[in-house]
Amino acid sequence: MQRLFQSYKAALDESPQPRKNRRAITSITYCRTRDMGVSYYACPDCQKRWEQCHSCRHRSCYVCAQKHRKDWIEAQKQRLLDVPHFHVIFTLPHEYLPLWRYNEGLFARLLFRAGQEALQELLADKKYGGIRPGILMALHTWGRQLTLHPHTHCLVTAGGLMKSGEWKDVGDYLLPSAVLRRYYRGKVQALLKDAADDKRLVLPPDLSAEAFWRQHRSLYRKEWSVRIEERYTHGRGVMLYLARYCKGGPLKPEQIKRWDGQRLEMSYLDHRDKRIKQQKLTPWQMIQRLLQHVPAKGVHTVRYYGLYAPAARKRHEQVLAQQGNLAGLKIRCTAPVEQVLLCCKACGASAELLGERWRRQAKGISFIKEDGALAVSDYVQQGVERDLERGSIGDSS
Secondary structure, three states: HHHHHHHHHHHHHHHHOOOOHHHHHHHHHHHOOOOOOEEEEOOOOOOOEEEEEEEOOOOHHHHHHHHHHHHHHHHHHOOOOOOOOEEEEEEEEEEHHHHHHHOOHHHHHHHHHHHHHHHHHHHHHHOOOOOEEEEEEEEEEEEEOOOEEEEEEEEEEEEEOOOOEEEOOOOOOOOOOHHHHHHHHHHHHHHHHHHHHOOOOOOOOOHHHHHHHHHHHHHHHOOOEEOOOOOOOOHHHHHHHHHHHOOOOOOOHHHHHEEOOEEEEEEEEOOOOOEEEEEOOOOOHHHHHHOOOOOOOOOOEEEEEOOHHHHHHHHHHHHHHHHHOOOOOOOOOOOOOOOOOOOOOOOOEEEEEEEEOOOOOOOOOOOOOOOOOOEEOOOOOOOOOOOOOOOOOOOOO
């Protein structure tokens, strides 16, 4: 991804891009180069000196995301209850894709709210269990071929706390699919109507208000895509699947099989027949597909609700106590902190930091300006960034 942006930097600078894309392009292009800043180290024994270029730490940078993914996995292992889970996928109809492009932040918040409210309100109904579940939700905006396909993945406990404080299992079926689909559709449509009435919804130039309301009414007659997977004996498989996409963007470097300067060939798993297939794109097509998945500023792509919400810690501990997991009561759901340890390649002694230099502006670099101030990431590489173990980010789900 970095080489791709570097090769087409001049064209990207001239093309119209939203601010979030400009920030991603600048950060990833100059990640781990002198233009992002340098830390100077020295060996106290042999006096050898060297430079360490700073990382961009942008959440769409695949390299910088590796440590964050590992820490997130460890935090979720502590957060997830040792109970069966369901995997639920909520999808936005493709008729709304033109609206999504003009309202990414609004739609992201809307999808999270509609999905979690549909699950919590239905499961709170005595007809469907009368429970409060734990819900982990992650927003994905891409399909297997990196096309725009907004949807949310939900990891839902196969049970929850009743008002009496006791745990209740829901069995092999979470909710009736038809009921959940219609309830979710009603939630999204109502929230979208409120946004339009309040003038918070931005319409594309080629979409009139009358055309939007016709489309809005027509989608009540369409069956929306909501899928409930089979019950899992635990939630780790789905959690590991989500970990691959929480940070770092939708594309893994090993998916790029060939690039001759004119055509770029990438592999992907076709979910219909479960076969690995290839698609060929021009580099510019690939760049456009990648940039449309840069998250809007201020949007959290992973959220927690119900028993997994930060505010529900007492209820979470209550379930752990009922399970007899006394050790889990002492664990706070925070990611482990790793300290930087740089050693001299010549003698192996621990290095000493001499100083840092932040390169704010350089010839030929187009930094983003916000209110006249240069907006450059002020982060220094904070950990040993190594690939996650293959088993931690495998394809099992």
